[in-house]
Amino acid sequence: xxxxxxxxxxxxEGHGKIEIFVNDAGEVxxxxxxxxxxxxxxxxxxxxxxxxxxxxxxxxCGVCPEAHHMAASKAIDAVYGVTPAPTGVKLRExxxxxxxxxxxxxxxxxxxxxxxxxxxxxxxxxxNILGVIHKVGLETGGAVIKARAExxxxxxxxxxxxxxxxxxxxxxxxxxxxxxxxxxxxxxxASHVEFAKFSLQLFDDIVLGNNDYxxxxxxxxxxxxxxxxxxxxxxxxxxxxxxxxxxxxPDGAELLKFEGKDYLEHLAEHVEPYSYLxxxxxxxxxxxGFVDGxxxxxxxxxxxxxxxxxxxxxxxxxxxxxxxxxSTLGGKPVHATLATHWARLxxxxxxxxxxxxxxxxxxxxxxxxxxxxxxxxxxxxxxxEAPRGTLYHHYKTDDQGMVTNVNLIVGTTNNNASIxxxxxxxxxxxIKGGTEIGEGTLNMIEMAFRAYDPxxxxxxxxxxxxxxxxxxxxxxRTQEVVTTVRRYL
Amino acid sequence: MGxxxxxxxxxxLYVAERLxxxxxxxxxxxxxxxxxxxxxxxxxxxxxxxxxxxxxxxxREAGEVVRYEARDFTGxxxxxxxxxxxxxxxxxxxxxxxxxxxxxxxxxxxxAVDVETFAEExxxxxxxAAERVIALVRAEVGAA
Numbered sequence: 001x002x003x004x005x006x007x008x009x010x011x012x013e014g015h016g017k018i019e020i021f022v023n024d025a026g027e028v029x030x031x032x033x034x035x036x037x038x039x040x041x042x043x044x045x046x047x048x049x050x051x052x053x054x055x056x057x058x059x060x061c062g063v064c065p066e067a068h069h070m071a072a073s074k075a076i077d078a079v080y081g082v083t084p085a086p087t088g089v090k091l092r093e094x095x096x097x098x099x100x101x102x103x104x105x106x107x108x109x110x111x112x113x114x115x116x117x118x119x120x121x122x123x124x125x126x127x128n129i130l131g132v133i134h135k136v137g138l139e140t141g142g143a144v145i146k147a148r149a150e151x152x153x154x155x156x157x158x159x160x161x162x163x164x165x166x167x168x169x170x171x172x173x174x175x176x177x178x179x180x181x182x183x184x185x186x187x188x189x190a191s192h193v194e195f196a197k198f199s200l201q202l203f204d205d206i207v208l209g210n211n212d213y214x215x216x217x218x219x220x221x222x223x224x225x226x227x228x229x230x231x232x233x234x235x236x237x238x239x240x241x242x243x244x245x246x247x248x249x250p251d252g253a254e255l256l257k258f259e260g261k262d263y264l265e266h267l268a269e270h271v272e273p274y275s276y277l278x279x280x281x282x283x284x285x286x287x288x289g290f291v292d293g294x295x296x297x298x299x300x301x302x303x304x305x306x307x308x309x310x311x312x313x314x315x316x317x318x319x320x321x322x323x324x325x326x327s328t329l330g331g332k333p334v335h336a337t338l339a340t341h342w343a344r345l346x347x348x349x350x351x352x353x354x355x356x357x358x359x360x361x362x363x364x365x366x367x368x369x370x371x372x373x374x375x376x377x378x379x380x381x382x383x384x385e386a387p388r389g390t391l392y393h394h395y396k397t398d399d400q401g402m403v404t405n406v407n408l409i410v411g412t413t414n415n416n417a418s419i420x421x422x423x424x425x426x427x428x429x430x431i432k433g434g435t436e437i438g439e440g441t442l443n444m445i446e447m448a449f450r451a452y453d454p455x456x457x458x459x460x461x462x463x464x465x466x467x468x469x470x471x472x473x474x475x476x477r478t479q480e481v482v483t484t485v486r487r488y489l
Numbered sequence: 490m491g492x493x494x495x496x497x498x499x500x501x502l503y504v505a506e507r508l509x510x511x512x513x514x515x516x517x518x519x520x521x522x523x524x525x526x527x528x529x530x531x532x533x534x535x536x537x538x539x540x541x542x543x544x545x546x547x548x549r550e551a552g553e554v555v556r557y558e559a560r561d562f563t564g565x566x567x568x569x570x571x572x573x574x575x576x577x578x579x580x581x582x583x584x585x586x587x588x589x590x591x592x593x594x595x596x597x598x599x600x601a602v603d604v605e606t607f608a609e610e611x612x613x614x615x616x617x618a619a620e621r622v623i624a625l626v627r628a629e630v631g632a633a
Binding site for chain 2: 040041043044056059106110128129130133138141142145148149152163164
């Protein structure tokens, strides 16, 4: 087969690029997936005081800055060898779970919703949040906006700023919660629990009640048997803020459970000549290529993965939904990529319940929110679950706390290999000899990609703000372009 | 709008910072935002007129300043993105839900050289363009 060299010029255009190669019979031979990489982050951080990274790293991404803020705060605690004050931890966790509620809601209603609620092959002009509201009604639309606005308010109260929180300090947070603020937090989190329940009901009615959608979710084109990664607490329940990293296999058995700081012992990176992406894989299993199965070190990190990697949810309503999810989909683990959208809603319910638990904890207004560091270790790893996958921040400093080295594995990076595999499988399933490759087909292929809610935010900044994507179908033998679909280009 | 640590992507934020230091008519607020998408909706509510400054990559000459009216974005491109929604969709969404959205939205976009390298400085053509944009925005909001 002809070797493909990706023109580096695409890197400068700042958009995602999917190339599908078809053979002479019109069947998919291979699929390549490209996203431009951001350059120089490590260079940019070197020489800065490490505690500033909690305010700098959130700017990697305009959608999940809270995740970076938390991972950074934890890594910085470790750099200083300080155990954060318990109330400080609770406040961080309250903010963080509230962020999960709003982020997951946004993804479901704005990004995934259009596929499921309006329909994957519907007219593109309808296949967006406006189309969703058209279908579900203004009241629902208003409920989504309200949930987001209230989440932003609570994040602002604890985090200090609406968009990029600044509360994390070495050893805790910068500000305690007043009784009044706590009362507001109780109100908002209770409202979020109702909203999460409502969203799950909506999913039930609109998606699970539609046989075509259920068939799509269960279809082989959108299924991969990989390993699954997620943070779990001591009871092996999903936790977004803290815990150990657990990896379970395609058969459901536990492969690994490790402390975040030991990630380099368990994860390695594979590189391909045609891409700037790195493909992390499990050292214990090894890199066997872009393939599924027990013998391949490819793993996934996402809501789907987290539910597979855990034994349950730590809150009652979410636990009930967790059980219903698995019994409906035929047991653990669930390999259907599109089920991620359902898993996301189960997580949203847990996040809301957990946030409410924290808000109603009397200790949450304790003024003692920070333990001052008294020394320095000079190296630290902070691991959290970002909405899109396990997030690792690893910092090294000199003895003054000035950064000498930074390594990050962002949520989506964990999924680079699986995204490529999902795209290829979806393309193979949908493009056969003689298929008319239209916009609808290509949107369905993009659905495979969209389920991962890939976060390449900053590299794709385009006016007016969407992520530009180019999907090109080419003849493998001649490289001749069969068709191209562009979004926002 | 923009990102303060991605080179030219910070031009909007820089212009806002400079504008804040000038005298502006009553009723004019200067805000900085590092995010787009749905969060824009919340920022724009309640204003009659909004002027947005941001970086652009469209193959134009570096430092070129383009002016858009919000209506220039309409028509066709309302796909669901992998990660966010755009300005026009945010505006329309707000209107659909009955929120008080601005009727007059103008965007000044500066053609960037680099929005992918982590740095806090603007490239020379963009820094130069920023000066022009400051004057354009002041004129747009009726400042002397």
